Amino acid sequence: MKRFAWMILAPFSVQLAVLLAWYLLARFQVFPQTLLIPPLLVWRTIVDLWNSGDLQTHMGWSLRRVALGYGIGAGAGIAVGAALGSSRRLEAWFGPTLDIFKQVPVFAWAPMMIVFFGIEESSKLAFVAVACFYPVLLNTSQGVKSVQRKLLEVGEVFGLSPRETFLRIVVPSALPAVLTGLRQSIALAWMAVVSAELLGAESGIGFFMTYSRQLFQMDGVLAGVLLVGVVGIATNALFGAAQRWLVPWTREVA
């Protein structure tokens, strides 16, 4: 119990110290108000945004984009990854091509997506989908490949149908790796959405930050950074919980 308290309190004390330093720096205006404002003011901004409904609107847009783009990209990643992982032949023919495209830094695709799909919704979704695709693909194919031969042989001995083999041997064996990929991808998806919105949008939390910055509203910028961070931390925690729930037998290494 004492150990537990120590584990929570030690990092928490650092957080408190940072908050205090932030408060003092802002309180005594070490930096001009255009650069730093007190933490309480940022909190009040967030509350105001919530009450006016702006927060829900922008966050809603951003999360909708994450959900759709992630659905497309991660879905494609699982499908292609499973195919490449289960067939040596497919891997030999298609693997290197996918490797070539993987070399391109994700953000470099954004301008191309804008040219292809315009500045509207579809270019953002396409960009998010591309960003999600590779981590899921790589982990899935790794997971499917790592299914042990002897397990498959046991399945054969027990006379399992292909469908049963898939559901009862392949899926449980590959699941930990797939979930790792999904977790890496959701972080990328969030980052991709925010950057797509920074690059040009009329809604979403990224847009809100750029808008506030252009109006020199420091409270809006700081509130945006905070909200983006909270969502990042929350989704990661959510996926961690899902991993512990779905594959409790593996030690977490994501």
Add this chain to the structure above:
Amino acid sequence: MIAKTISVAKGMVLPVLLVAAWAAWTSRHESLLFPTPWKSVVATMDLWRSHSLQGYLVTSLRRYALGLSIGTTLGFATGALLGSSRIAERFMLPNFNMFRQVPLVGWIPLLIVWFGLGDLSRVVLIALASFFPILLNTHAGFRQVPRGYLEVGEVFGLSGWEKVVRISLPAALPWIRTGCMLSLTFGWTILVASELLTQSNGGLTDILDTGREQFRMELVNAGIVVLGLLGFAFNFAATRIWSIGSLRWRSLNIHQSNQAE
């Protein structure tokens, strides 16, 4: 040897076919969205001849090198500290783990306000990007040093500092190497993001921006190829350099843990 050649050849069939199909299709039905691959080559050569490409390259590489050296140095130092001091670990590690889940691009508007639209913002961002992978891997490397080694050091009467330099550091090197490589890759990705999102002036993504603004798809394609090739070159060089010398017997240890356990 032959088997390897065959497998490489197999892998190259599809890319060659894709480019050939692209060339064949666009030579008949050329459009703004689908220029011939040949045009991208010409555009790249023009950029080279007018010395713009070299300029972009130098500017981007300078930002990358600067950000990377700051980020990895600080990350390594912090990781070594957290790896050798339990108290520092207790206080700081959970915070770093939390902090690093904040998406880096989310900082960009704030960095612009604080440091302006110039190079400083970009360098800070790249430094942040390369800070965490090496920190976590250095920490993990120091933590996995077998107790026995340290006890032998104790027997030999080494001081605390000597133990770090002569035992922990060499034992942690393979992990540090992994951290370096992850920092290198992620730093490159974030360099591209930072240039695009701060309206890069004079960096490699200017090729993409010009292409997009002037609706010259061949420039966009060329830019993507250039960025991809450079990323590949960094990865390749890093793997080669690190596998030379005494580390060769070690396999890559990857530690990307998000979680304080």
